[in-house]
Amino acid sequence: MDEFDLDDELPTPVGELALQTIAMPANTNANGDIFAGWLLSQMDLAAAIAALKVTSGRVTTVAVGEMAFLTPVHVGAVVSCYAEVKEVGRSSIRISVEVWIGHRITHEPTKVTEGEFIFVAIDDAGRTRRIS
Ligand SMILES: CC(C)(COP(=O)(O)OP(=O)(O)OC[C@H]1O[C@@H](n2cnc3c(N)ncnc32)[C@H](O)[C@@H]1OP(=O)(O)O)[C@@H](O)C(=O)NCCC(=O)NCCS
Numbered sequence: 001m002d003e004f005d006l007d008d009e010l011p012t013p014v015g016e017l018a019l020q021t022i023a024m025p026a027n028t029n030a031n032g033d034i035f036a037g038w039l040l041s042q043m044d045l046a047a048a049i050a051a052l053k054v055t056s057g058r059v060t061t062v063a064v065g066e067m068a069f070l071t072p073v074h075v076g077a078v079v080s081c082y083a084e085v086k087e088v089g090r091s092s093i094r095i096s097v098e099v100w101i102g103h104r105i106t107h108e109p110t111k112v113t114e115g116e117f118i119f120v121a122i123d124d125a126g127r128t129r130r131i132s
Contacts, residue, residue: 015084018046034073046081047117065116091128
């Protein structure tokens with residue numbers, strides 16, 4: 001797994017906008033903030049969308065890289081997931097996903113987290129297949 005840097009100073013997201021949604025009350029944890037597992041599933045979906053563009057067929061998540069959450073996500077935040085294909089292997093594809101929201105007070109784009117998702121192209125029987 002390559003290194004990734006949560007302290008980068010890029011003011012803008014890296015990658016293509018793959019998924020955008022709104023954080024809803026149903027997705028909160030016991031503190032009233034958005035549950036990390038929900039955010040993770042949005043990232044998984046965003047990575048899957050990027051993977052499907054390359055593999056044109058069924059894919060599955062085989063691994064997820066290390067992640068840290070830099071700022072809480074509040075109900076009502078517009079959550080944007082940006083995905084970038086980093087590497088395409090025989091059957092696998094490595095995708096970096098960044099999550100950004102508008103800051104609640106300043107509305108400035110704010111990075112929430114980033115992570116790497118590895119997908120594998122599979123056939124109807126769930127066996128790996130070559131990416132064409
Ligand atoms: C995906 C799956 C079919 C792969 O089967 P496998 O026997 O591990 O296949 P391989 O060992 O040939 O690996 C396939 C590719 O994935 C890569 N890979 C496998 N495990 C990996 C890991 N932990 N990290 C990074 N890459 C990995 C391999 O390097 C290989 O890449 P390449 O073909 O581009 O060289 C199988 O592991 C599986 O079905 N896993 C469950 C997936 C799933 O249900 N995901 C959702 C969970 S809720």
